[in-house]
Amino acid sequence: MTHNDQQYPTPRVDQINSAFVEAWAEGVLRLQVCGACGQETFYPRPLCPHCWSSDLGWTEHDGKATLVSYSLVMRPNHPAFFEETPIILAEIALRDGPTMLARVICDDPTQIRSGLLLELLPAEEGKKYPLPTFRPVL
Numbered sequence: 001m002t003h004n005d006q007q008y009p010t011p012r013v014d015q016i017n018s019a020f021v022e023a024w025a026e027g028v029l030r031l032q033v034c035g036a037c038g039q040e041t042f043y044p045r046p047l048c049p050h051c052w053s054s055d056l057g058w059t060e061h062d063g064k065a066t067l068v069s070y071s072l073v074m075r076p077n078h079p080a081f082f083e084e085t086p087i088i089l090a091e092i093a094l095r096d097g098p099t100m101l102a103r104v105i106c107d108d109p110t111q112i113r114s115g116l117l118l119e120l121l122p123a124e125e126g127k128k129y130p131l132p133t134f135r136p137v138l
């Protein structure tokens with residue numbers, strides 16, 4: 001629940017993404033890893049985008065990352081976010097891993113810039129967000 005008592009929209013959970021979504025409910029970032037080529041991928045999918053193998057398993061990532069680029073969303077498309085603008089939506093390069101789009105929580109959005117080091121929100125704080133959410137490393 002947010003300050004305005006709106007539920008955040010949640011991802012549709014299916015056979016492909018359930019391990020990812022359920023891990024984040026515990027504050028863990030879980031990525032697919034290919035058994036054939038060894039590369040980690042994001043987002044969850046049935047085939048490795050690098051070698052087309054279906055031999056995909058799961059691995060945990062520590063969430064250390066670098067902000068590549070971002071947008072400040074001033075007019076969110078869901079009421080749950082209205083009182084939280086600007087929303088920081090960022091392209092994030094996971095350390096030794098793939099890139100992903102994710103939300104960054106920062107009290108002062110003027111501090112956000114490309115190259116900023118990021119980490120996952122701590123599990124207790126992060127659980128309120130339905131998808132992996134990051135914060136600047138201070």
Ligand SMILES: [Zn+2]
Nearest residue numbers: 034037048051
């Ligand atoms: Zn592969």
